[in-house]
Amino acid sequence: MSRHLLPNPDGADPGTETVAGWDQPMRxxxxxxxxxxxxxxxxxxxxxxxxxxxxxDPFVQALITHGVRVPDALYAELYFDRxxxxxxxxxxWRTGSPVQLA
Numbered sequence: 883m884s885r886h887l888l889p890n891p892d893g894a895d896p897g898t899e900t901v902a903g904w905d906q907p908m909r910x911x912x913x914x915x916x917x918x919x920x921x922x923x924x925x926x927x928x929x930x931x932x933x934x935x936x937x938x939d940p941f942v943q944a945l946i947t948h949g950v951r952v953p954d955a956l957y958a959e960l961y962f963d964r965x966x967x968x969x970x971x972x973x974x975w976r977t978g979s980p981v982q983l984a
Contacts, residue, residue, distance in 0.1 A: 884963040886956060887974045887983075891949030895921045900950060904963035910934045911941040911960060915948065938964075955980060
C-alpha cells in the first residue's frame with residue numbers, strides 16, 4: 883500500500899490527517915480524511931470496496947469533490963503506484979514538494 887500525506891481540505895480541523903494512495907490487495911485507490919477525536923467533521927474513507935477506484939481519473943475527481951488539493955506531480959506518482967505495484971512507500975506532499983519518508 884502506498885501512502886501520500888496530502889494537504890487537508892479547506893475547513894478541516896487542526897490535527898486532521900489526509901492520506902491517499904494505492905491498495906494493491908484491494909485493487910483500488912483510496913482516500914482517508916481523518917479528523918481528530920472530538921471533531922464535528924465526519925471522516926471520509928473512499929476505496930473501501932474491491933476495485934472501487936481502479937482508474938485514476940474518477941479517483942482524482944473524487945479527491946477534488948472532497949476538497950483535496952491534488953499536486954500536479956501526484957498524478958504520475960499514483961499512476962506508478964498502481965502500474966509498478968509500489969507498496970510500503972510514504973511520501974509527504976503537505977509542504978508542496980514531495981518528501982519521501984519511507
